[in-house]
Amino acid sequence: MTSLDLFSNLDSEPLSSDISQHATLFHQFLAEDDDALLSDIRGVLRHSPLRHIQTPAGHKMSVKSSNCGEYGWLSDSQGYRYQKTDPMTEAPWPEMPSLVRNKAIEAAVLAGFDDFRPDSCLINVYLPGAKMGLHQDKDETDFTKPIVSFSFGLSVNFLWGGFKRSQKYQKFQLQHADALVWGGNDRLRYHGVQQLKDDVHPITGRCRINLTIRQAG
Numbered sequence: 001m002t003s004l005d006l007f008s009n010l011d012s013e014p015l016s017s018d019i020s021q022h023a024t025l026f027h028q029f030l031a032e033d034d035d036a037l038l039s040d041i042r043g044v045l046r047h048s049p050l051r052h053i054q055t056p057a058g059h060k061m062s063v064k065s066s067n068c069g070e071y072g073w074l075s076d077s078q079g080y081r082y083q084k085t086d087p088m089t090e091a092p093w094p095e096m097p098s099l100v101r102n103k104a105i106e107a108a109v110l111a112g113f114d115d116f117r118p119d120s121c122l123i124n125v126y127l128p129g130a131k132m133g134l135h136q137d138k139d140e141t142d143f144t145k146p147i148v149s150f151s152f153g154l155s156v157n158f159l160w161g162g163f164k165r166s167q168k169y170q171k172f173q174l175q176h177a178d179a180l181v182w183g184g185n186d187r188l189r190y191h192g193v194q195q196l197k198d199d200v201h202p203i204t205g206r207c208r209i210n211l212t213i214r215q216a217g
């Protein structure tokens with residue numbers, strides 16, 4: 001192999017796996033930007049801190065969450081919804097960092113979704129034992145827009161279901177710096193996250209951080 005062959009791959013498309021028809025997992029997509037992205041998110045959390053939110057039925061979610069962007073997703077006794085202000089600070093949510101936005105658009109385009117204008121980023125932090133039950137993302141106005149999901153820190157099993165909660169689901173692992181994009185015919189699939197196992201990750205420590213970037217409005 002010549003040195004040219006050795007480097008000819010550098011600009012090629014990232015390693016990816018097709019999960020289903022319109023769902024793609026880009027492995028290590030964020031590997032070069034992990035520190036910058038996480039430092040941007042720490043900046044966001046200084047203004048709108050992490051908190052446990054309650055489901056409409058009054059159950060405390062096991063993840064801690066916050067938001068950035070024009071719209072923040074939340075839940076309380078009045079239901080699931082997007083809101084432009086943080087109920088904790090009563091101020092607008094912090095701006096979505098441009099690196100988060102740009103990497104989300106880049107992932108969406110690679111997955112075949114050209115016209116994605118993200119205006120919302122939900123930040124979910126999982127400590128060991130936290131999980132997210134099977135659900136659909138359906139509070140957005142336009143289901144032709146994809147969901148882009150970034151993972152950092154501890155690995156977790158992601159559950160990928162059908163269009164009814166009772167349908168069978170497959171499981172695959174999300175690792176640090178992976179990006180998952182789903183839309184099109186897969187946009188309303190049930191999905192969730194299995195309980196996080198206790199471990200320590202060299203970059204995030206004892207947790208997993210997920211960013212779910214959406215076009216909500």
Ligand SMILES: O=C(O)CCC(=O)C(=O)O
Pocket residue numbers: 122124132137149158191192193210212
């Ligand atoms: O943590 C994840 O990977 C998924 C989060 C999710 O599905 C959501 O917040 O709607």
Ligand SMILES: [Fe+2]
Pocket residue numbers: 135136137191
């Ligand atoms: Fe979701």
